[in-house]
Ligand SMILES: [Zn+2]
């Protein structure tokens with residue numbers, strides 16, 4: 361069993377390297393989730409849907425996406441069962457878009473992203489969470505182990521790999537959609553909420569590189585070997601994540617080896633988002649994509665199940681008891697939605 365971490369910059373690394381088979385199993389599991397989720401415009405579309413956007417024109421206006429781009433993303437999310445297209449007029453035929461149960465289950469992903477934005481960016485990310493049971497209007501979500509209720513830290517998370525479920529791993533990454541790295545909004549839409557988190561997770565190489573670092577793969581050649589990524593794209597993504605303050609080239613050759621990269625504290629703090637994405641993938645992706653890798657909470661020894669809670673009352677923060685609010689400066693009547701109310705009746709459960 362290996363520890364999923366990320367020694368902090370102030371704590372010298374003493375843990376041994378994780379074996380290549382385990383690293384590949386972790387990366388393959390992340391890759392399956394990333395293939396579905398980690399595209400900038402898919403994430404933006406899903407975030408808007410989580411906050412109550414249903415109409416094509418509203419998606420377009422709020423995201424700034426061109427019609428063709430938005431059409432392709434909605435079609436893809438519909439095909440994957442995350443969004444459902446429902447008619448709202450017959451003549452002429454017009455459709456709006458609702459989250460399926462599979463899409464609603466992404467609540468934890470966006471809640472943990474919101475927490476990370478609040479922690480690391482003064483702007484707070486532009487997405488506010490309200491907790492209905494206690495009435496808190498500005499929840500800062502907290503991440504806990506569901507078994508023992510302790511607050512989560514990356515250093516306390518272990519990897520457990522089921523050899524029985526281990527499958528042959530792809531020798532290289534699957535094909536990737538092109539996805540711009542720019543954070544600049546387009547069109548007339550308001551600034552996109554959670555823009556920094558989407559900068560990291562809106563690109564599949566981004567999540568794979570972060571996961572590499574969590575599994576103590578640190579060097580350029582090793583990234584290439586595990587990811588099957590070309591040198592120019594790898595250099596570009598490393599520079600991008602470095603500019604975002606997620607990783608840094610380390611000069612401490614004694615601790616990390618020569619030419620290595622390390623996660624910053626801000627990068628290490630991405631771990632609840634990774635856990636939420638992995639939990640979603642394990643629950644909703646087809647059986648053949650299930651990960652042989654499980655997380656264990658070291659202090660209590662139980663399989664790690666993420667529990668997101670309200671910092672005000674300590675109770676669970678769930679899609680059925682929370683409102684996601686996009687903060688729009690100067691706009692009368694902010695968009696406020698009970699997350700559970702977005703689920704269309706009669707949609708298919710996966
Ligand atoms: Zn625990």
Ligand SMILES: [Zn+2]
Pocket residue numbers: 491493494495496670671672673674675
């Ligand atoms: Zn509360």
